[in-house]
Amino acid sequence: MKTTATLNPAITPPPGGELLHASDRATVIWGDCRDPQIIASVPDWYGLLCTDPPYGVAYKSGRGAFTQIAGDDGSVDWPGVLAEWVGPEGTRMRGLADARHIYVFGYTPADLAGPLRLGATEDLLWDKISLGMGDLTIPWARQHEPITFGVHVKRMSDRAKGGGRLAARLRRGSILRYQRPNNGGGERHSNEKPVALMADLIESSTVRGDLVVDPCAGSGSTGVAAVLEGRRCFLVEIDRQHAELAVQRVRAAEKLAIQMEAS
Numbered sequence: 001m002k003t004t005a006t007l008n009p010a011i012t013p014p015p016g017g018e019l020l021h022a023s024d025r026a027t028v029i030w031g032d033c034r035d036p037q038i039i040a041s042v043p044d045w046y047g048l049l050c051t052d053p054p055y056g057v058a059y060k061s062g063r064g065a066f067t068q069i070a071g072d073d074g075s076v077d078w079p080g081v082l083a084e085w086v087g088p089e090g091t092r093m094r095g096l097a098d099a100r101h102i103y104v105f106g107y108t109p110a111d112l113a114g115p116l117r118l119g120a121t122e123d124l125l126w127d128k129i130s131l132g133m134g135d136l137t138i139p140w141a142r143q144h145e146p147i148t149f150g151v152h153v154k155r156m157s158d159r160a161k162g163g164g165r166l167a168a169r170l171r172r173g174s175i176l177r178y179q180r181p182n183n184g185g186g187e188r189h190s191n192e193k194p195v196a197l198m199a200d201l202i203e204s205s206t207v208r209g210d211l212v213v214d215p216c217a218g219s220g221s222t223g224v225a226a227v228l229e230g231r232r233c234f235l236v237e238i239d240r241q242h243a244e245l246a247v248q249r250v251r252a253a254e255k256l257a258i259q260m261e262a263s
């Protein structure tokens with residue numbers, strides 16, 4: 001895995017990261033998800049990897065208030081980084097539990113099947129309903145993002161068989177229509193994902209109490225959805241401001257989940 005990324009030293013977290021929030025429902029670390037100390041701290045045999053890493057393409061919108069996100073300059077081998085998070089080849093009991101699922105935004109099964117040891121895969125598509133930003137000099141505006149779904153199968157001999165441990169409870173179409181938050185503007189995160197979309201993915205691939213892991217958490221949408229769905233979350237984010245925002249949002253979700261459980 002490549003370890004170089006263009007990061008502002010002023011926002012570079014310490015080795016091992018800093019624990020910003022820890023409860024029985026959620027862990028939020030300000031840190032670099034390539035840091036082996038952080039990877040080693042993820043509970044083994046967790047239930048779902050659900051993440052939205054930088055897409056590895058230098059991004060300039062020509063519009064808008066957002067700076068380029070960390071790690072988005074193509075210098076990081078993101079499939080290689082995520083391979084460490086599911087547990088690299090040759091490991092059986094580490095990382096994501098065997099036959100459990102992954103969702104990765106912005107990448108295709110062709111990018112991820114090898115490094116993440118995937119059996120069955122599917123291309124999902126998030127239809128953002130409204131137009132995204134992008135290159136303003138061409139007539140087409142991107143309105144969708146790819147999401148790879150895959151079943152992580154630890155043994156090579158089992159991978160060809162494909163199937164996951166959770167039976168499909170409700171088979172669905174692969175196009176997921178959810179309004180883009182803030183229509184690409186707003187104050188939170190340039191790549192914020194809708195909580196309802198994240199909840200849909202999490203609900204489809206986990207059971208209550210499962211641990212959902214997002215190593216590139218941004219403003220914490222995965223964590224918010226996990227907590228609201230009665231799951232637990234483990235989040236890492238390298239940008240301090242985003243990590244603090246994730247903490248605020250996850251704390252609010254925890255309060256709401258407690259209220260919902262009490263009513």
Ligand SMILES: C[S@@+](CC[C@H](N)C(=O)[O-])C[C@H]1O[C@@H](n2cnc3c(N)ncnc32)[C@H](O)[C@@H]1O
Nearest residue numbers: 032033052070071191192193216218219221238
């Ligand atoms: C596409 S955004 C995620 C947005 C998130 N899904 C949300 O709804 O807010 C990717 C995030 O990965 C973070 N990131 C980039 N490199 C990272 C690294 N090495 N470790 C942890 N986070 C990283 C970026 O700062 C950015 O916030």
